[in-house]
Amino acid sequence: MTRPFKETIFTLTTGPVNCYPAVLQALGRPVLYDYDPGFLKTYARVAEKLMAAMQTAKPPVILQGEPVLGLEAAAASVVSPDDVVLNLASGVYGDGYRYWLEPRCRDYLEIRTPFNEAINPADVAAMLEQRPDITVVAVCHHDTPSGTINPVAEIGALVAATKAVLIVDAVSSFGGMEILPNAAKADIFVTGPNKCLGCPPGLSFVAISEKGWAKIKANPRAPKGSILSILDWEHAWRPDQPFPFTPSVAEINGLEAALDLYLAEGPQAVWERHARTAAACRAGIRAMGLMLWAASEDIASPTATAVALPAGIDETQLRRIMHDDYGVMISSGRGETLNKLVRIGHMGPTAQPIYALTAVAALGAALNKLTAGCCDIGAGAAAVMATIDAA
Numbered sequence: 001m002t003r004p005f006k007e008t009i010f011t012l013t014t015g016p017v018n019c020y021p022a023v024l025q026a027l028g029r030p031v032l033y034d035y036d037p038g039f040l041k042t043y044a045r046v047a048e049k050l051m052a053a054m055q056t057a058k059p060p061v062i063l064q065g066e067p068v069l070g071l072e073a074a075a076a077s078v079v080s081p082d083d084v085v086l087n088l089a090s091g092v093y094g095d096g097y098r099y100w101l102e103p104r105c106r107d108y109l110e111i112r113t114p115f116n117e118a119i120n121p122a123d124v125a126a127m128l129e130q131r132p133d134i135t136v137v138a139v140c141h142h143d144t145p146s147g148t149i150n151p152v153a154e155i156g157a158l159v160a161a162t163k164a165v166l167i168v169d170a171v172s173s174f175g176g177m178e179i180l181p182n183a184a185k186a187d188i189f190v191t192g193p194n195k196c197l198g199c200p201p202g203l204s205f206v207a208i209s210e211k212g213w214a215k216i217k218a219n220p221r222a223p224k225g226s227i228l229s230i231l232d233w234e235h236a237w238r239p240d241q242p243f244p245f246t247p248s249v250a251e252i253n254g255l256e257a258a259l260d261l262y263l264a265e266g267p268q269a270v271w272e273r274h275a276r277t278a279a280a281c282r283a284g285i286r287a288m289g290l291m292l293w294a295a296s297e298d299i300a301s302p303t304a305t306a307v308a309l310p311a312g313i314d315e316t317q318l319r320r321i322m323h324d325d326y327g328v329m330i331s332s333g334r335g336e337t338l339n340k341l342v343r344i345g346h347m348g349p350t351a352q353p354i355y356a357l358t359a360v361a362a363l364g365a366a367l368n369k370l371t372a373g374c375c376d377i378g379a380g381a382a383a384v385m386a387t388i389d390a391a
């Protein structure tokens with residue numbers, strides 16, 4: 001028997017995620033003219049709050065499109081035809097970055113791992129030693145389609161000792177765990193509001209080090225007068241400077257509400273909330289008899305849990321049952337991980353430990369409809385609650 005839900009009750013995806021109610025309210029505020037003194041003040045305040053959240057010395061550049069724009073803009077701004085680029089590919093996003101890097105550089109190198117493992121910093125050290133001509137290194141911190149975390153701070157320390165700049169995709173980890181541009185020694189650090197900050201997709205943030213700015217400014221191919229331009233927006237936060245084009249007024253209002261929530265709760269507390277939710281979810285998944293996708297639990301992300309699909313299960317069918325029978329929406333794999341795993345997001349407002357219970361129970365019940373009862377939902381639920389109580 002199915003009782004189809006007309007609407008999704010729980011969006012437990014890996015992004016976009018449901019927004020915080022305060023963000024939704026802020027998105028509905030009057031849309032001021034971009035040179036209205038009120039909006040100029042808002043924009044300057046948002047730049048300051050973003051600087052506080054990202055702990056940078058200068059305001060990060062805000063670009064007017066969801067974080068894929070920031071990632072393409074970073075490649076376009078940094079990489080010149082003289083560059084030797086090392087891309088670290090441990091998942092679909094890291095691997096996919098090649099598409100923007102390779103056509104722009106002289107030499108494209110990569111280190112690959114299976115998509116359920118993380119990059120080994122020793123391999124990066126060896127490659128940097130072997131190829132001292134490397135000028136750009138790129139890495140995805142949390143490769144979301146795998147739910148795995150790369151050791152970016154260790155990689156950052158290695159790259160910082162060379163002439164190369166480091167581009168980091170921290171789109172789905174910033175705001176949900178300890179990852180900050182300076183501490184990670186990232187030169188170009190790309191993130192956005194639509195994952196762990198609990199905003200809709202629509203903006204990118206790019207935090208840039210002195211070394212990163214020098215590299216971009218020395219690149220004659222760095223876009224200007226373009227939607228891809230980072231340079232155009234360098235000074236946009238200064239009230240005495242014009243915007244290169246109209247900023248997304250409503251998105252900026254929403255972002256301010258999200259930053260207020262993040263800074264008021266305190267980054268440590270927010271990160272801990274994400275970590276506790278993921279730990280409860282992983283415990284439930286395992287106790288129910290399922291396997292994590294990540295090769296080892298120490299690289300499993302605190303902002304998303306990737307669950308390996310049991311053999312013979314079709315993810316579309318599985319996720320349809322979760323949605324139609326229980327009103328729960330989770331994420332599929334992507335690219336190489338499609339139909340090998342499903343993903344439960346713990347991002348922003350859904351990084352609350354009790355949501356792990358909903359996700360685990362709905363996943364187990366849906367799997368049991370497709371198999372001869374492979375999941376012990378009771379054991380899964382008990383493990384979720386025991387993990388919550390133990391924290």
Ligand SMILES: *Cc1c(COP(=O)(O)O)cnc(C)c1O
Pocket residue numbers: 015016066067068071093140142143144169170171172195201
């Ligand atoms: C979400 C995400 C992006 C942005 O891509 P989407 O179009 O929002 O899916 C980029 N990198 C990573 C690692 C992400 O998780």
